[in-house]
Amino acid sequence: MIQKNTRRLSFFLDSVKNVYSIFFSMGRRAKKTKIFFLFSFLPVVIAFIIKFNQIFSGRSNVQGIYIFSNLIVVFYLQFLILILALFFGTSVTSEETEGQTLVYLTTRPISKSAIVLGKYSAYTTLVILMMSVGVLLSFLILNVNNLGNFSLYKILLRDVVVLGLGLICYTAFFTFIGAFLKKSIIVGLVFSFGWENVIQYFPGSTQRFSIIHYLKSLLPTSSSGRFSFLMFRLEPSPIGTSIFMLFLITVIFLCLACILFSQKEYILGD
Amino acid sequence: MKPIVETKNLSKWYGNVLGLSDVTLQIEPGITGILGPNGAGKSTFLKLITGQIKPNIGTVRIKGQEIRNNYNLFSIIGFCPEQDFFYDEMTGWQFVTSLLKLHHFSEPDVETRAQKALEIVKLVEDKDRVIRSYSRGMRQRLKFAQAIAHDPEIIVLDEPLSGLDPLGRRKIIHLIKSYKGEGRTIIVSSHVLPEIEAMTKRIILIHQGKIFAQGDIHYIRDLIDTHPHIISIKCSNARQLASKFIQQDYVLKVHFGSSNDSLLIETNNRDKLFSLLPSLFIENKIKVDEITSPDDNLQAVFDYLVGR
Incomplete structure (x- = not known):
């Protein structure tokens, strides 16, 4: 019995791996990826403009790492990772149904859950890579005169990990939304820039109903200056709880996406 | 099996x-x-x-x-x-x-x-x-x-x-x-x-x-095959061709098209009619522009078979 289950698990993981390798390789070449890769360079351009302005105006009283931390919260945490997760997460299932290519996958000896998990993993890897390149370049540009300070790299690593966790969690949520709804992008936009951006500022435990609350709880709350309002009213959860909640949300929505995709009937071409 | x-x-x-x-x-x-x-x-x-x-x-x-x-x-x-x-x-x-x-x-x-x-x-x-x-x-x-x-x-x-x-x-x-x-x-x-x-x-x-x-x-x-088929022919001499078709017992009706250079032939033996066509065209030196079968689609046949 145990041997049989182990064999089934290994077959399932092998299926996930195969789906992952196909869609990671296809995703890398896709036009959509190239467009979003360029889009993810928006904060890099902003970082470049800020640094350029600092150097040529001679006003470099604000530290690069301070600007970098604000860039992470303003552009990455509240905007870019949501956009990347939304467009790649929902496309895990919707591009197969809308493109009518689902039939090529569902007539293979692999389970539908393996399709969802394989594609989710491939697309999450892609968006994490896209985000990491942008974050690294922004960091290097903004701290170009302080690159010998190794304590700054700890901040870079922490921010990349938090944003990575955010992408893992949001992409899982949007994978579920994509499998569940037809107009998933609209619902996703409402969730991202409506729910997530409003509920996080509610006092008390209400803000715990947003994913961004747990991500912000992993960042230092002592943010000050012009963008301090972004941490306004944040009543952070403990780090352990935040990581556990992000993990739990990811697992729940991935399981729901797998169940839904396996049970739902997708009628193509009619 | x-x-x-x-x-x-x-x-x-x-x-x-x-x-x-x-x-x-x-x-x-x-x-x-x-x-x-x-x-x-x-x-x-x-x-x-x-x-x-x-x-x-x-x-x-x-x-x-x-x-x-x-x-x-x-x-x-x-x-x-x-x-x-x-x-x-x-x-x-x-x-x-x-x-x-x-x-x-x-x-x-x-x-x-x-x-x-x-x-x-x-x-x-x-x-x-x-x-x-x-x-x-x-x-x-x-x-x-x-x-x-x-x-x-x-x-x-x-x-x-x-x-x-x-x-x-x-x-x-x-x-x-x-x-x-x-x-x-x-x-x-x-x-x-x-x-x-x-x-x-x-x-x-x-x-x-x-x-x-x-x-x-x-x-x-x-x-x-028992279903009558209509075949349309556009050619250089429709009248001459019609006179040849009318002699065949499997041709039920022959109509002339509006422009006088086309024929609509109704037959109960499509295969026989098609096998006759090449020799008729060659012997009578008829230049053919188009041969189509307007009701030669499965819907017409099915409608016929289900008695519509």
Whole structure:
């Protein structure tokens, strides 16, 4: 019995791996990826403009790492990772149904859950890579005169990990939304820039109903200056709880996406 | 012979629209043609037997096993869908090898099988081109390649000849027939009788979601041949041609078209009339612009057979 289950698990993981390798390789070449890769360079351009302005105006009283931390919260945490997760997460299932290519996958000896998990993993890897390149370049540009300070790299690593966790969690949520709804992008936009951006500022435990609350709880709350309002009213959860909640949300929505995709009937071409 | 595909009281509705109604049949190894006009329920039937949609009522068994959510069965099934959709940014080679990987073959095995499948459909020279740049015929052959690459026992082909030019059709028909001798079960759908006739003698007629008739093609042919056919000819000397036709006992009526250079001939023996045409044209030195058969579509034949 145990041997049989182990064999089934290994077959399932092998299926996930195969789906992952196909869609990671296809995703890398896709036009959509190239467009979003360029889009993810928006904060890099902003970082470049800020640094350029600092150097040529001679006003470099604000530290690069301070600007970098604000860039992470303003552009990455509240905007870019949501956009990347939304467009790649929902496309895990919707591009197969809308493109009518689902039939090529569902007539293979692999389970539908393996399709969802394989594609989710491939697309999450892609968006994490896209985000990491942008974050690294922004960091290097903004701290170009302080690159010998190794304590700054700890901040870079922490921010990349938090944003990575955010992408893992949001992409899982949007994978579920994509499998569940037809107009998933609209619902996703409402969730991202409506729910997530409003509920996080509610006092008390209400803000715990947003994913961004747990991500912000992993960042230092002592943010000050012009963008301090972004941490306004944040009543952070403990780090352990935040990581556990992000993990739990990811697992729940991935399981729901797998169940839904396996049970739902997708009628193509009619 | 033991049936490979068995359906029992299979029914499917799309909301209030009937897709298939109470279909009970058995399909044995060899080529079986599913024939019916557009919207008859052929694609619904093929989607049901490949487990892509679930029946409202009834069961589908492939080699004795339920198909729905039984993905292990797909190691012995190859499916060529009707829709002309692909991962367009892939090359033909990437498309076939990617789908083969999902069968858990080893890397060298994937390459050998992909190469063989692309050789069969004669796409080896174009394998490194992106699918987007393929012609309709090439795309159709690529769909066929992905359906046969894993060497399946059961091949299900949904309208594999649609949109192809005559040469492309001949190639695909030849390909399908070449699989006949290998003990496989091939189920192929079409709405064009001569296409099915060119592949197999065993056919199932579907009309309005129901199995209208099944059996040997000669039986269907006999039914159809008693149906009067109208043939339209545009030529240089319509009056002279009409005088020749009227002498034939199988020509029921001859009408002249509005421009006097065309004829509408009603016959109860289409094959005989077609065999007469070339000699008539040559002997009377008639220049022909066009020969069409306005009611030569399956819908007209079905309407006739069901007594509409």
